[in-house]
Amino acid sequence: MRQSFGLYLKAKLLLVLLLVCSAFAKAQLESSQWFFGNRAGIDFRSGAPVSAADSAMNTGEGCATLSDADGNLLFYTDGSTIYNRNNEVMLNGSGLKGNSSSTSSAVVVPLPDSDTRFYVFTVDTDDLVYTRAEGMHYSIVDMALDNGKGAVELNSKNTTVLARTSEKLTAVENATDTGYWIITQFEDRFYSYELTASGLHPQPVISQADPFIELVTVPITNVDVAAMRGYIKVNSTGDRLAAAHFSNNITADFDNVTSILEARSIAYAQGGELYLYDFDNATGEVSNPIPLLTRIDEGSYYGIEFSPDGRYLYAEIDYQRASRSSIFVFIGGEIAQFDLTASDVAASKQTIHQDNNLPFRGAMQLGIDGNIYHSRLDQTALSVLSNPNDDSVPVNYSFNGFNLASGTRSFYGLPIFVQSFFQQFEIKATDGCEDQEIGFTLDTTTEDFQVVWNFDDPDSRASNTSNEISPIHIYNTAGTYEVTASIQTLFQQITSSKTIQIFPQVEINPVEPSLIECDLGFATANFDLTVIKNSVSSIADQTVEIYASEQEALEQANAIDTTIPFNSSSTTLFIRVDNENCFKLITVDLIVERCSIEVFNLITPNNDGRNDVLNVTGLRTVYPDYTISIFNRYGRLVWEGGPESEDWDGSSNQINSKKLLPSATYFYTIELNDPTVKNISGYLYLSY
Structure with missing residues (x-):
């Protein structure tokens, strides 16, 4: 499968390179349109969020939206009703067994190897008695039906997957790129179901991991549901999973409590659990539970999201106090950041934002613009967490920083998507110079992908494109170039671009080496x-x-x-x-x-400090093995010396030691004992 997938990707990428040009860096556009809350919407197709008011949906919490790869809306749902692209109830699209009051009432997952069929997974809730909740189901939408507007296949509608679960639901690609894992959680067990081209495998991978979240059983309504609330999220590369539990009450907490108001206050205000896990997207197993915040921290945890690069986990926290006069007293809230690369992740907690404007409880959802959006109850705007990768620019939380369209409002929920839709690829390259190697790479945590680069340099002919992961390109002409990378995974197409400047190179004259x-x-x-x-x-x-x-x-x-x-x-x-x-x-x-030596051929040994000895420039320090021989005019050797001898001062060390020789013309030979330099000879004058 992997070999054929690689050939498929290469062929598809070449076609993409010829047909597709992107004006901005973007993720795939399946998640580019959002519908949520009271008829609220956001459209990211331009690269920046634009508020929309097209939705026909009014949902308190869970919802899901799906567009095609070009960003064209397919359908959206609150888990109970599916709406088509014309904002009409889809054919056979009502009566699904999700619930608009369920945290993650639905997620839409494409059927691998199909262009038209999609699984809509739902999880139910019951705001009065959670034991009445109907668990997890799926229904299949076929977009080829009803003249391309889509319809729910009746023989698949509300197919039971799991009889009892919580309000938690998420999905991510599997490790072999052949399908997806759909994950839910109940008590201390995670259930991972694999969807491949052959359909949903009915037997889940079950992982038992702390904490145990008890489904409270008391005869007072609306106290058991709080513990079922909260999101689970997997990072886009599918190796970490986080779970937020709004509360973690036990049945004993309600002993001797008969007041409905007091019971609900206890259920809401005693604190929950926030846990981080490892997720194996090859096997579907959840392991290595790490408590980040627990009941003793006295916070309630609902919305969570990973940063685009997967390094950080963000969580919203509500601090509440039990009350006998209201369901709870809101004290304040915060947005917390955890560094998943830290040796102690829990200790890495940083508070990004605090306020007590209104309860924090609400979804946190990553957008394809790289920001995380936070929904707070009954607002005409979403709060925005910008720069969540926490790179060179500080993270910023803007309360109600993005205005929704007039007449629309947010509630608790935002649409959830297959988390792999948010795989991020950013081109890393620096400006350079003519005739210099420029290196390109993709900053991503995704491991399995294919890429075709276009360097915007047609004069380089065949070198203008590359399918290497980290190519090198040489520009011969200064200018501005728009480099694009067309990236393909099995289910995603992503185009990233970066402008680089190539400057004139220095000019150097030919020089002697x-x-x-x-x-x-x-x-x-x-x-x-x-x-x-x-x-x-x-x-x-x-x-x-x-x-x-x-x-x-x-x-x-x-x-x-x-x-x-x-x-x-x-x-x-x-x-x-x-x-x-x-x-x-x-x-x-x-x-x-070692150059030829120079002999000064006049010696006047009269102790006047000038020419008292034979002067041979550089001889001792340059030729350490030399020998000097001096002869009289009859050819008789009168003096011989070397590096260990004193310089010749006109005396003889051959005939009679230290006897001064008479004034006359003498002859010398200097053997340098260096095969690269010739020996020298000549005459000199001795005069007193």
């Missing part, structure tokens, strides 16, 4: 670097600096002072040439050679 100087001793020489510096560039707005190492050149640290001779052994220097935006490095080799 090396400088050669004679050894002044100890294998070093003095080099005049102004020669090379002045020849590299003659352009006024370019700077030239020389460095001893490549690392220093890259960091522009410890540039060599070229106004003074540079004493060095043989080495390589790095020349950095910069303009306003670009730079290049070239190298020059410094070569120290």
Whole structure:
């Protein structure tokens, strides 16, 4: 399957590259239209949210909306009634066994390998006695029916999946990209059902994990439902799951309580549970429960959402006090952030926002614009959590920051979607220079995808596109380029774009690759670097600096002072040439050679400090193995010495030690014992 899937993706991506052009970075558009609350709506198709008032739905909590890949509305539902794209009740679309008062009354999941059929999963509730809730069901919508407006297939309507569950429901792609996991929870068990092209597998994967949420059984109505409330969410890559429980009461909490008002107050105000888990989207197993906030923290937890990059979990918290005169007394609330990369996730809690304007209880839902939206009861606006990836810009919570259309209002719920619809791909690349390698990669937590890049550089011909995950491209001409990445998973098509600037490269004159100087001793020489510096560039707005190492050149640290001779052994220097935006490095080799020596051929050993000994420039420090032989005019050796000898002062160490020789012309040979340099010979004058 994986091999054929890869071939399918490559073929599909090539077609996408030819046919699709995106003006903005976007996720897939299945989640681009929202309907919720009292006829409220949002349209994200332009890339920015626009309020809408087209909905025919009035729902207190749960709802789901689905569009096609181009963002065209297919249908929406409160779990009880499905509305088609014309805002009419869909054919056979009433009487579903969800409930508009259920936290997650419905989620819509595409049937793999089908372009028209969708499973609508529902979970019920009962606001008086939760034991009357009818559990989890599914109904299948076929968009090919009713002239393309869709209809519920009667033979599938309200098919029982699980007889007893909570108000929790979510869905995510499986690890093999062949289907989805649909997940619900009850008491201390998670139920994961797998939907593939062959349909829903009837046997769930059951995972037992803390905490145990008791379904309270007392003869007082409306006290058992509170513990069933709250969202579960899986991150978009399907490896972490979070569960919010609005309360965690036990039957014993209501001993000797006979007042309905007091019982409801206890049920609402004693605190709930917020837990994080690992989720295995290969097996459907939920494991490793981590308590983030518990009943002892005295908060009630309902809406939760992961950041687009999956690093953070956000939760809304209500703090309430039990009362004998009302259901509860609202103290205040907050938006909390947890860093899932921390060694102690619970201890990483940060408070993003606090207020006591009105209860916080409400859905938190990620939009394809990268913001998280928070619904609060009976409002004409949604609150907005911007920058939830908490990167370079601080996270910001704007209370009622997004206005809804006139005549519409929010309640507790926002539409839920298959969490994989929010996989995020962001192009990472930096501006660069002509003829320089520019690296491109996709910042994402998604592992299984295919991509086709378009570098907006048609002059590069075949190199203008690439299907590598992290390609490199070289631009030969300065300018502005709009790079796009067309990404495909099995069920999603995402186009991301990024503008990059390519700047003119520096201009460098041809230069000699090396400088050669004679050894002044100890294998070093003095080099005049102004020669090379002045020849590299003659352009006024370019700077030239020389460095001893490549690392220093890259960091522009410890540039060599070229106004003074540079004493060095043989080495390589790095020349950095910069303009306003670009730079290049070239190298020059410094070569120290043993050059021919110079003999001063007049010796006057009269102790006047001038020419008292034979002077051979650089001999001792350059040629450590030399031998000097001096002969009289008859060819007889009169003196011989080397590195261990004193310089010749006109005496003989052959005929009679230290006897001064007469003034005359003498001859010398100097054996340098260096195969690369010729020995030398000549004559010299000895005069007193």
